[in-house]
Amino acid sequence: MLIGIDVGGTYTDGVLFSEGSVLLSVKHPTEENDLEGTLLSVLDELLARAGRADVRRIVLSTTLVTNLLATGRGERTALLLLPGSGLPFSAYRISPDTYFLKGGIDFRGRQIEAPDAKEVEEVLKKVHDSGIDRVAVAGKFSNRNDAHERMVEDRARSLYPHMDVCTSNEIAGRLNFPRRAVTCYYTAMTMREWNRFADGIEAAIGARSPRSDVHILKADGGTTTLEASRKRPCETVFSGPAASTMGTMALSRESLNAVSVDIGGTTSDISLVIEGLPLYASKGALIGGHLTHINSFAVRSIPLGGDSRVYEESGELRVGPMRLGPAACLGGAEPTVTDAFNLLNGLGLGNADASREKLQAVAGRLGVSLEELCGKIADEVVDRLERNIEEMFGLWEDEPAYKVWEVVHRRKFELHRVIGIGAAAPAIIPMLAAKMGVEHFLHRYSPVANALGAAVARPTLAVEVHVDTGRRTYTGSPGGLKGTVEKRSFQLEDARELALDCLKEASRERGLADYAGEAHVYLEEQFNVIRGFTQEGKLFDVGVQIAPGFIHEYKGVA
Amino acid sequence: MKPTGVIFFPAFDWAISPTHPEREERLLYTRDQLFEEGIMDMPEVREYHPRLATAKDVSRVHFCVPDVESRVTEAHMVSAGCAMVMADAFMQKEVKNAFAIIRPPGHHAMTVVHGNRGFCDINNEAVMVEYLRRTYGVRRLAIVDTDVHHGDGSQEIFWDDPDVLFISFHQDGRTLYPGSGFTNELGGPLAHGTTINIPMAPRTTDEGIHYIMDNLVLPMLDEFKPELVINSAGQDNHYSDPLANMSFTARGYAILNQKLRPDIAVLEGGYSVETALPYINMGIIMAMAGIDFSNLREPDYNPTRFKESAKNMDYIRSLVTHQLAAFREREKVVEANRKEGREYYGSSRGIFYDTEYLQEEQRLDLRMCPDCCGYRRISSSCVHHSGRSYSVFCISLPAACCPDCAARARQDYEDMKKKPGGDYLYLQDRIEDEYKTFETRTGRETTL
Structure with a gap:
């Protein structure tokens, strides 16, 4: 049996689904100040109907992070930026506690300007002195070279071990520095609250239905394990509309x-x-x-x-x-x-x-x-x-x-x-x-x-790798993937294989290995790097993903 | 405040050949830089979707031999289409100005097209200009060609058009392709002085170019009063460009655009793909959108690296004086030319297509009309890359054609149809917006 629960702004819907039928649906008004309580009251009704039957998977879609961010109730969070050359710093009006640091990386991941360790320590001290203990670090082109972000993170962790520190390359690896900075900032801002919620849910479900897998519905219409969501709470925003759309797709199936x-x-x-x-x-x-x-x-x-x-x-x-x-x-x-x-x-x-x-x-x-x-x-x-x-x-x-x-x-x-x-x-x-x-x-x-969509949505995961054979490096998202490429005759097929390997590894880490075989390539680009009429190397961008879809046991509704 | 329109079309699936400067990689790092900066997300910028130019759009400017479809690559059709998208966005007042970051480029393509010249099949700016005229009734325009190479295609296309002020500054033609663009090239007899060339010595710096901007280009634009200013925005004056020898910086380009305030900018050349293009393209967008660019610099930028020599500044000052005088004499000279009372003004020349190694022989006759700038008759022959030889005859009516010229030009076309000589006969009738091709062998006529 499967359970899907969508905690919406007004109502919380839940379904108990088995072999093509909704056995029970439950609708409760959402208590905004007690999402966990609302969720558990719906869950309890569904579990009661399931009786002794095994509930294999419980998927939750919640508005917790959406509410925190949309209402501006997130805790004060410092944003440390390393923008280097380019747009004026005034373009980055993201956090009232934004600090700019020296350091520059270019599009091929080469250092243009080194960060200044002393400056980093001074800024961290300022952050600490103003009573902030959540820090997001984002550098331009950190997706091509994360060294500067790592350096700031390491200094913060060693000097102020109590701080929550997020780096942007780990949260999102695609190009677009401001979006990466914002995503990292929101992650740092909501991580503690989300983890508190996850702890509560984990304990509550552990006590009620210990054999169930617990997944969280994400904005992209896919699920992730509760455990994996702890690092990326922001992915859970806007899961309500995602639940509805996945539900309609599950019903129409074509x-x-x-x-x-x-x-x-x-x-x-x-x-x-x-x-x-x-x-x-x-x-x-x-x-x-x-x-x-x-x-x-x-x-x-x-x-x-x-x-x-x-x-x-x-x-x-x-x-x-x-x-x-x-x-x-x-x-x-x-x-x-x-x-x-x-x-x-x-x-x-x-x-x-x-x-x-x-x-x-x-x-x-x-x-x-x-x-x-x-x-x-x-x-x-x-x-x-x-x-x-x-x-x-x-x-x-x-x-x-x-x-x-x-x-x-x-x-x-x-x-x-x-x-x-x-x-x-x-x-x-x-x-x-x-x-x-x-x-x-x-x-x-x-x-x-909506609740049905949550119940039957399968996990999703996307991995993008960027390979620079001239520099013999690769980097990738999510999670700050990086390494070296040794093969001299590295080709597009190798890049594809590398991306798929990275996806397999990431899906293992996240407990999604069952679906790794269903990944497909959605992005493929290759460029010859030519200097003075001779080829110095190749650049590849390859993206592979487990796209939104339905879990294996879902065969449609009766 | 309205945003700046940007269309970014890097043609990631098109190259002249795998190692050619005009290859897929050319705008790759520009893509990386623009996307990483997130500049397209800013309220000051609005990004547009490309479209294909039609054969008719191309035929408003060019005589493609034998026809547009077989002569022009799809990549060039998209590139020209992108310039037109920017023209629409600007004319429909969706944007305050617009920048087409596109490839392949266009400013070496001339009226008659037998093949690719200087990486160009068709002239993106010229296609856009005739589209602006046809669609929006624009008449007077200025094109400022800031590419390091002389914009010989644009010059040739607008040579006899007194309503287009074509200004090109470039590295001296004695030292660089295409080997033209000297101070004595001032336009045809009825459009004298609306072509202005500014050949610069190799290694000229930001200081030199800004002197030219302030003391020649801007005053001429002020006096000419165009309805629209177009920047034919090459980026190969940069100090790191591998195909040229100048010393401009990304910031120099940004300031140039801040001064020029083009309504529409269209990317031309620029082949320093890593060190220059990402930063110059950012700089131009920022300048056009009014975003502070003081934090923008190349990785190896050093403000004290380039210093203009006193000798070169002397040369530039005399060049500016000389060309400003030539420009201010234009109406007088045109009047004198008209008074000569010739019926036609003829000239002959050879045109070399460097990309494909073709040699075209051309004769041009301009009607010395007392009422308008005259219509053109061009006979052209060339052995194509395929080995086939083409000889064609082209008749072109200017956009501001008088009824008498229009009637004569159409009559010429009908007469020629009866006693055909070459392989193809073309009529470019911009008044009726009709473009006819007559194939002599089959007697078949097509109209676009």
Whole structure:
């Protein structure tokens, strides 16, 4: 049996899933000040239903880190930067406690300027004296050479052993120094709280269901073990939308181009699935106004939901964006989008007379019939959703391209299916799909798609290696991979093998070895390094990943 | 404040040959530097997606022999398309200025294209200029070519166009490819003085170039009053460039762009792929976006390393005086040329295509029109790389063509069709935006 729990901002959903069926789903309001308590109360109900059966895996999606970062309640954390030459230091407005250090590395990992040990010690002392004990260290091109970051880390650890120190090359290895610095900064800021939470969960689950594997859902729709999450708490942000999208994919199960529309009370969340894989935000997750190196789904949230208020203003029909309460048919004071669809499609939701009465008043003010009004509201909702979906296609199609091939074979999004989730989806999604000329998909498990998505999502892991045969080095992410390449005739195949070996090693460390065989190559670049018409070496960038998907035992829903 | 538009198209899958300077690696470290700096994430910068130029876009400028498809690589079509994307972004006021960091380059490509010259198939800036004129009705422009090599292609294309002020500063043609760009090359008889060349001695420094900027380039732009300024932004004046011998720095380039304030900059050459390009490209973006670049420097930058010699400064000062006078005389000279009352002005020349070792023979006749800058008739022959020999006849109407020239040019084309001589006959009708090719052997005509 499998358990998935999604701790959302308002509700916490949990499912107990076995052999294609949801045996029990549980929904509790989330106690923001006691996430652990909420989570355990849901878990206990699910475990009670499981009885003596073996729960093999429990996956949790939580808002703990998202809340800490979004509300600015993270503890004071110092950011030590080694930017070297380039943008002015004023470009790095990340932490109020930012310190700049000497030291420079170039794109091939060569030292341009050495760090100054004395300066490092002075800065660390200042940090310590201002009562800060969390430190993030980030240097430009530290992903190509981590020596300077290591040196600062070593000084900090030996001088102030009580400090939490994170280095950026360990957290994220891709190019983009500001995003690496931010990701490292947020990691240092949340690590202690996350570990406290992980300790609590580990002990609680250990006592209740000691044989279960405990995984955490990440922003990229994959899971990681609770243990591995301790080093990278930031990866757990925005796992709620990831859970929903993984849930819709688990239910629809086909390698199609689809759009998933989660229609809630106040907002609708739209995400794209391209050939069966969810679309990521191309620039990484945006947290607290800063871009990060965290892979997260490209989710567009629009202020339009089932509870959006419908009213008249200066002779015009208005739909949303405010929510003043539930639909009139469910006892609300104002008519809503749900009321309109209730009448239009004869849904028989709650007190249909209340829908009729409240909408009639608006229709009267606009001088149209009730039927016309409902039709107009439906058109407006469908149009707005369609427009947003098409803008998302457009943004995806307009991503920068760096190769001739990519421009000549320009990508074009061809939609196959609209997948609906959320309570209002059955009323709205069929109309939207019909308008867009594609099929729609709704499932009886849609209301618990988020928890189900968490329950069956498989682990993900991406490894990128950068090989410089001229300098005989390789570096890689995540986790500050590095080493030397000895082979003289090192080729792309060797780089691919190296990346896969690194991934295997990393997946072993993280307890994900079962899925290492499913890794595939997603990035492959090679360049000849030519100086004066002769070849001095080659540069390779190879990325391999276990992409988001489902665990082996998941075979679809019955 | 609006952002600076940037399009970065490194053509990571295209090279002239594996070890050629124009190879995949050329913008690799620039990519690393730009991405690592995260400059595209800044609110001051907006990144754009490339597109392909069409055969019609190319035909507004060039006569590709025998046709665009078989002559021009897809890489060049993307590169020119990128320049057009930047033009759109600028004209539609999405950005305050725009920089196309693209390869392959274009400024050695001339009107007639038989093959690749100086790493260029087609002229990215010229394709963009005619697109700007056609789409947005722009008429007067200035192109400042800051590449170390003389922009002989751009010069040739706009030679007879008095509405384009083409300024090229470059290492003296006696010491570097393409061996042209001397002070006496001032434009055609009806566009005299709107081509200005500034040949500089090898090893000229930031100081020299900024003197030229302040005392010649900027005053000319002030007086010419173009609607748009384009920087044909080569980066091979850098002290570390392997193909040239100048002593500019990345900061020098940044300051240059701060002074020039180009509306659109388009990357041309620059082959110091590790030591110069990453820093110069950063510097140009920062200067155009108004980001402080005082922390930007090459790894081996030393502010005291290069000092301009007194002798070279003397030369530069006299060069500036001389060319400013030539520029200011332009209207007088054009008037005198018109008064000569010739019907056509003819000239002949040979053009060498260094990349492919081709030799083109060309004759050009310009109509000395009393009302406009005249239309051009070009006959050209060349043995192509394939061994096949082509002889073609081209008729080109300027964008600001008078009705009389337009009628005569179209009549010339119809007459030539009846008594064909060469292999192909072309009509470049910028007024109707119609580009005709007539294949003599088959009698087939195609129109773009």
